[in-house]
Amino acid sequence: MSIRLGIIGCGLKAASYARTWTGSADAPQIVALTDTSASSIKRYSDIVVQSGADAPKVYETAEALLAAEKDNIDAVYISTPHIYHQTYAKAALAAGLHVLLEKPMALTADEAREILTARDASGRTVVVAYQSSLSPLIDSYRQRIAAGEFGELLSVSGEVWEHWQERYVGNWKQVPELSGGGFICDTGSHLFNAVLQATSRSYTQVAANLGNRGKNYELVGGVLARLDGDIPVTLSFCGDTTQGCESALTLYFENAIVKIDIWGKWAELRQGNQTIRNAGGEADGAVLDSFIKVIGGAPNPSSAEQSLHLAELWDLAKQSSEQNSAALALTSSI
Structure with a gap:
C-alpha cells in the first residue's frame, strides 16, 4: 500500500527517513513539504527527485500546506521542534489526515490529552515514531x-x-x-x-x-x-x-x-x-511500514x-x- 504524504519539518531525521522511504518497494508519494529552512527544503526535495519521483510542492507554513493539500494527501509526517507537535498534530487531524509524529508526542500530559481528543473526533490515527x-x-x-x-x-x-x-x-x-x-x-x-x-x-x-x-x-x-x-x-x-x-x-x-x-x-x-x-x-522502512499497517487496521505499537x-x-x-x-x-x- 502506497500513501500520499505531506511533510511538516524537513530536518536531518526527516531526510534520513526520506532516503529509505523513497527507495522502498511501496514508496510513498511525497506530495508537499514545509520547513522554515530553505536548505532543509532543498535537501529533502533533492532526495525525492533523485528517486525518480516528481518534485513535491513547497509551502511556507504548515497551515498553508494543510489548507491546500488536505484532499490530496492521506497523512502527514511531523518532524519539527517539540513545541509544535501538539499544534500541527491537532491541525492535521482536524483536516482529516492520519499523523506520524516524532517523539515526544507532547510536552505535557494536558497537551497529550488534547491530541487524543482531536484524534477521537477525527477518526484518524496517530503513531509516534519511537524506534x-x-x-x-x-x-x-x-x-x-x-x-x-x-x-x-x-x-x-x-x-x-x-x-x-x-x-x-x-x-x-x-x-x-x-x-x-x-x-x-x-x-x-x-x-x-x-x-x-x-x-x-x-x-x-x-x-x-x-x-x-x-x-x-x-x-x-x-x-x-x-x-x-x-x-x-x-x-x-x-x-x-x-x-x-x-x-x-x-x-x-x-x-x-x-x-x-x-x-x-x-x-x-x-x-x-x-x-x-x-x-x-531499525529495519529499513520500519517506521513507515508500521504506520501504514496501523492505518490499515493493525494494532498500534506506539499509540x-x-x-x-x-x-x-x-x-x-x-x-x-x-x-x-x-x-x-x-x-x-x-
Missing part, C-alpha cells in the same frame, strides 16, 4: 516476556548517555522554549518508552533527581520508578559526556537476564552460563495513549525533582 516501539527485535523479546518464557519479572534498570551538550550546541534542542527541556526530555524519552515497550507494563510511581550543570535544561539525572506489579525501576541519564550515544535496558527475571539496546540495535539473553546475543537495528502516559511521567519527574525527589503516583496507564 523501540517499532523494532522487530524488541517486539520479539516483548512477546517472549509476555508469554512468561523467562519467569517472573523482578527488576528493571537502564541507562542512556550521549555527548548531547556538545553535539547540539546552537540547535533548537537546547532552547527549552522550543524543545520543552533538555537531554532527558529528548534522547532520554527513548529510555522511558523502551521500558514500557519491553515490559508491557505501566509506570505507577516516579521519583527523580534532575541536574542541569549550570544550563537552563536538564542534562543528567536519576529516576526511581515502579511498574504495575510493584516492579522496581532504576534509570540513569547523562547528556554531557564523551562522544557517542549508547544505551542499555536490563530486565531481571527469575530464570534469565535480558539486555536490550533502547533503539533495538541489539539484545542479549543470559540464562545460566549461556549468553546469546542478537543483532537488530497516543502510550505517549500520554510518557507525558504524565515527564510532568511528574520534573515535579519530583523540584520536591526533593518526592515519590509521585501516575494516574494514566498504557
